[in-house]
Amino acid sequence: MHLPTKTQRDEAETLALNIASFLFSEDERLATFLGTTGIDGSDLKRTLATTDVQIGILEYLLSREDFLLEFCELNNIDPEYPKTAATILSGERPNW
Numbered sequence: 139m140h141l142p143t144k145t146q147r148d149e150a151e152t153l154a155l156n157i158a159s160f161l162f163s164e165d166e167r168l169a170t171f172l173g174t175t176g177i178d179g180s181d182l183k184r185t186l187a188t189t190d191v192q193i194g195i196l197e198y199l200l201s202r203e204d205f206l207l208e209f210c211e212l213n214n215i216d217p218e219y220p221k222t223a224a225t226i227l228s229g230e231r232p233n234w
Contacts, residue, residue, distance in 0.1 A: 142226040150223035154192035157199050157220065160209050167205065171198060189227050196224040 142150070161171045172179060175198060177191075185191045199206050199220050210217045 141229065146226050150196075150226040151192060153215075153220065153223045154195050154227070155186070156213065157195050157209060158186060160212070161195070161199075161205070170202075174198065193224050193227045196220050196227070200224070 161167045168179075172182070175194060177185075177194075182191070199209060206217055206220065209215070210219075
């Protein structure tokens with residue numbers, strides 16, 4: 139198993155935080171996220187910097203094609219990249 143580089147990990151964390159910002163920027167998206175994941179808003183604020191929550195945010199986006207495509211279009215990101223970022227945050231180096 140190859141481990142991701144620090145740069146890859148930093149980029150994956152930044153992507154997860156940008157996705158969080160996207161999800162939180164509209165009340166309906168935030169309510170849907172909180173309702174689906176079951177996480178409480180105050181717990182989310184406290185744990186947003188943790189790897190598990192960041193992976194969860196990436197996985198949630200991947201489960202919502204409508205949000206995935208909107209986020210990626212707005213940010214000029216390949217729709218495959220969030221999956222790669224989740225792999226990186228899980229501790230594996232993606233096969234490029």
